[in-house]
Amino acid sequence: MTILVIAEHNNDALKTDTHKVVAAASAIGGDIEVLVAGANCGAVAEQAAKLAGVSKVLVADNACYEHQLAENLGLLVADLGKGYSHILAAASTTGKNFLPRSAALLDVAQISDIIRVDSADTFARPFYAGNAIATVKSNDAIKVITVRTSAFDSVEETGSASVESIDNVQDAGNSSYVRSELTVSERPELGSARVIISGGRGMQNGDNFKMLEEVADKLGAGVGASRAAVDAGFVPNDMQVGQTGKIVAPELYVAVGISGAIQHLAGMKDSKVIVAINKDPEAPIFQVADFGLEADLFEAIPELNSKL
Amino acid sequence: MKILVPIKRVVDYNVKVRVKSDNTDVDLSNLKMSINPFCEIAVEEAVRLKEAGVASEVIAVSIGEKACQEQIRTALALGADRGIQIETDAKPQPLAIAKMLAKVVEAEQPQIVLMGKQTIDGDNNQTGQMLAALTNMPQGTFASEVKVDGDKVEVTREVDGGLVTVALNLPAVITTDLRLNEPRYASLPNIMKAKRKPIAVQTPEELGVEVANSLDVLKVEAPAARSAGVMVESVDELIEKLRTTAKVI
Numbered sequence: 001m002t003i004l005v006i007a008e009h010n011n012d013a014l015k016t017d018t019h020k021v022v023a024a025a026s027a028i029g030g031d032i033e034v035l036v037a038g039a040n041c042g043a044v045a046e047q048a049a050k051l052a053g054v055s056k057v058l059v060a061d062n063a064c065y066e067h068q069l070a071e072n073l074g075l076l077v078a079d080l081g082k083g084y085s086h087i088l089a090a091a092s093t094t095g096k097n098f099l100p101r102s103a104a105l106l107d108v109a110q111i112s113d114i115i116r117v118d119s120a121d122t123f124a125r126p127f128y129a130g131n132a133i134a135t136v137k138s139n140d141a142i143k144v145i146t147v148r149t150s151a152f153d154s155v156e157e158t159g160s161a162s163v164e165s166i167d168n169v170q171d172a173g174n175s176s177y178v179r180s181e182l183t184v185s186e187r188p189e190l191g192s193a194r195v196i197i198s199g200g201r202g203m204q205n206g207d208n209f210k211m212l213e214e215v216a217d218k219l220g221a222g223v224g225a226s227r228a229a230v231d232a233g234f235v236p237n238d239m240q241v242g243q244t245g246k247i248v249a250p251e252l253y254v255a256v257g258i259s260g261a262i263q264h265l266a267g268m269k270d271s272k273v274i275v276a277i278n279k280d281p282e283a284p285i286f287q288v289a290d291f292g293l294e295a296d297l298f299e300a301i302p303e304l305n306s307k308l
Numbered sequence: 309m310k311i312l313v314p315i316k317r318v319v320d321y322n323v324k325v326r327v328k329s330d331n332t333d334v335d336l337s338n339l340k341m342s343i344n345p346f347c348e349i350a351v352e353e354a355v356r357l358k359e360a361g362v363a364s365e366v367i368a369v370s371i372g373e374k375a376c377q378e379q380i381r382t383a384l385a386l387g388a389d390r391g392i393q394i395e396t397d398a399k400p401q402p403l404a405i406a407k408m409l410a411k412v413v414e415a416e417q418p419q420i421v422l423m424g425k426q427t428i429d430g431d432n433n434q435t436g437q438m439l440a441a442l443t444n445m446p447q448g449t450f451a452s453e454v455k456v457d458g459d460k461v462e463v464t465r466e467v468d469g470g471l472v473t474v475a476l477n478l479p480a481v482i483t484t485d486l487r488l489n490e491p492r493y494a495s496l497p498n499i500m501k502a503k504r505k506p507i508a509v510q511t512p513e514e515l516g517v518e519v520a521n522s523l524d525v526l527k528v529e530a531p532a533a534r535s536a537g538v539m540v541e542s543v544d545e546l547i548e549k550l551r552t553t554a555k556v557i
Contacts, residue, residue, distance in 0.1 A: 069474070070437065071446050078441075093467040097449050100402070100437035109403050109522045112432045122526065127431045128325045132334050135527040174477045175446035178462060182470035191468065195556070219557060227486070237452070237466050237487055243428065244346075244486055246468070252556040262324055263428075269534065273554045275546065290537040291549050303543040308557070 001030035001120065004081055005054075006073075006089040006099070009036065009044040011066065016192050017090035019051060019154035024147045025088050026053045026155065027117035033058060033084075034161070037076055039066035050157040057163045064169060067177035068094050074101030075170035081106060081142060085120070091146035091247075092191075099146055108140035113247075115151035129243040129266035149191060150249035150270065183238055187213075190241065193222030195252040198241055198268070199234070200226040202257020202278065202297055206234040211301045212256060218308045224248070224268075226258045242267035257297045260285030277301070309456075311354040311363045312418035314409055314439075315347035315383055317376040318429045327530045334528060343379040346424025348386070349484040352491040353454060354422045355387035362456045363420070365389050369412055371405055373397050377507055384502035385494035391507035398512070398519040402430070406438035411515040413443050418479060420461065425450050425483040440481035448476055450485040 003025045008017040018034070025032045032053050036045045037060040045059040058080070064072045081087045081102060089095035091113045103110040115133070116124035122137045123145065190196060197216050199209055209223065216223045224241040225234065241248055243266035253271035258264060260276070260283055268274070269288050276289035279296050286292040293300060319325055320340040328335045343351075357363040368383035369392040370376040380391035394408055413421065421440075426433035440447035448454070448463025452471065455462040456478075464473045466485045494502070512519050540546045550557045 067472075067474075070440075070449070074437075074441055093450060093465075096433050097437065097447075100434040101441035101447075103434070104403060104406060104438035104441040107403075109401055110432070110434050110438075111523065112434060126531065128319075128334055128429055129431065130531060131325050132327050133529050133531050134525050135529070137524045137526050139522045139524065172444075172446070174444075174480075176475045178473040178475050180467075180470060180472040189469070231486070236470075237485070238468065238470050243431070244426070252550070252554070263321070269531075273550070273556050274534070274537070275550070286539070287536070288534045290534075290554065291546055292537060292539045293543070293546050294539065295543075300543055304547070307543060307547055 001085040003028060003030050003032050003086040003088060004084040005032060005034045006077060006095070007034050007036045007044060007048050008090050008092055008094055009038060009041065011038045011041045012043060014044050014047040016154055017092055017149045018048065020149040020152040021088050021090050021147045022051050022053055022155045023152040024114065024117060028086060028120055030085065031055050035060065035077070035080065037065040037073055039063050045163050049161040049163050050159050052155040052159045054159050054161040057161050059163060059165050060168055061165065062169050064171040068098065069175050069177065070098040070101055071172035071175045072170050073098040074105065075172060076168060077102040078105035079168060079170060084142060086143045086145060088145045088147055091148050095146045099144060103144040106142055106144065108142050108144055109138065110144045110146065111136055111138060112146050113148045114145055115148050129262050130269065131262065148247060150247055183236065187216055188220065188222045190222045190224055190246045190248050193250050195219045195221035196224050196248055196250045197221050197254040197256065198224035198226065198258060199229055199256045200258030201228040201232060203229060203234060209235055211305065215301060215305050215308065218305065226264045255285050256301060258285055259283045260288065309363045309420070310365045310367065310416060310418040311357060312413065312416055312421045313350050313354050313366060313368045313383065313388065314421065314423045315351065315368055315370050315379055316344045316427045317341050317370065317372055317379040318344045318427050321345055321428055327528050331527050331529055343382045344424050344427045346426060346484050348491045349486070349488050350422040350424055351383045351386050351388060352489050353484060356489065357456065358387065367392060367416060367418070369394070369409065371396060371400060371408055380507055381502050382494065384505045385499045386492065390505055393507055393509045394512060394515065395509055396512050396519055400519045401521045401523055402432050402434040402438055404517065404519045404521060405435050406442055407517045408512055408515055409439045410442040411517060420479065421481045423483055425485055436481050436483035445479050445481050446476040447481045448474055449483045451482050452485050452487045454482055454488070
């Protein structure tokens, strides 16, 4: 039984998502190999070789993999994947993009977003916005899986796997990269932040998020938002925490002016400690909060900022 | 240019589902059902492309029991021209759905397949990508902007950390994210008109697809409930609790 983990990276550095997917692979058991597909991604391969539990790193270094285009990556993973018992990737926007293509080409199902490994063929995954957890058994010869990274702890970088270049160029030629506009932020990414402070419709406008940013900087926190705040145009969508945004599970989650709609709770209710600040005592967010403060956020947040 | 819009009937997004007491599934009896929100955004985008003169015909297709014709009618009321229902009670999983849609694509030859990125029941986020792979089409998933330009389409995608724009050769599959558009409300005259638009009914057998699901759901459980927390009276008390009780700051 050999498991293929697809590395998540930006050609320069490995993302911690990969450390967590390897942890899920370790829970399944068996040999673990990591595929790094990219362009000029040698540094990423060196880093992947250090992941504990990994026996081999395969590097497909070609211009056609530079931007992780789903058409090319889907073909590569389907071609390589034939020889493996399991293929795992993070349930990130990259993993979600290419892996179902590989599964379809291999004529097997994909199990999305697993949060628990019960055995080599049985996994738990949330559905209905996390209001139900299904235990799913796969009858396919190759198990294709995306992993909810917030549910697994990173493996250490204590290993020393071999690194092997593979010559496998799969260029579908029907898509191309045009441009990207990535948010530049000094603050930690939501997926890996230890503390997250999020604002909702109660923030009233985008400028008021500056108040949250000040508190975030004192706590070393990432800043998130509810779908209501995104829909209202206060902040960009990549800040969205929820069923249709990012799923997070930090040590501390502070919800400010967020009522607690089902779809928001789906994205944060596995946080270790939840704090809710809301002026409506009936807000459903208080039902999941460890500590609730019924207060006007425009008074409470500046006070919190001054006292931290 | 034809646009095919696959849609799904799901429990309404405002409804909180409960797990059945025998842990076999969630209980959907007597709950309000609607068109999946992402599918509705896909219908809206297709209709806008038609209104802009880019598309000539919008076809809504749904797979499921007879009741899913209600959601096809919703799509027709929003501006789709005709519907296709693939009737099955088998609750097909994404791969089987993608195989059936691939047959519809083969028959209809749309230049664009516009569909939701995920359904709010299964939360799988797979079907569009699988359909694209099976039909050898490129894909633009999680779209927040779609621009058709000749025989190409530029899709801006919502990704972790920002936006990425890709150019795809047509035909292509596009899956919608929330910010692509805000769907209109169907007007009463359009709802009436939709009743006269045609819906063709086919079966998986007629399409030559066997609905075989390779995943067995062994058990469905409610998530672990969070224990009730405490209300604090002041910011000072909150900071004190976080420092000494929870020890997280």
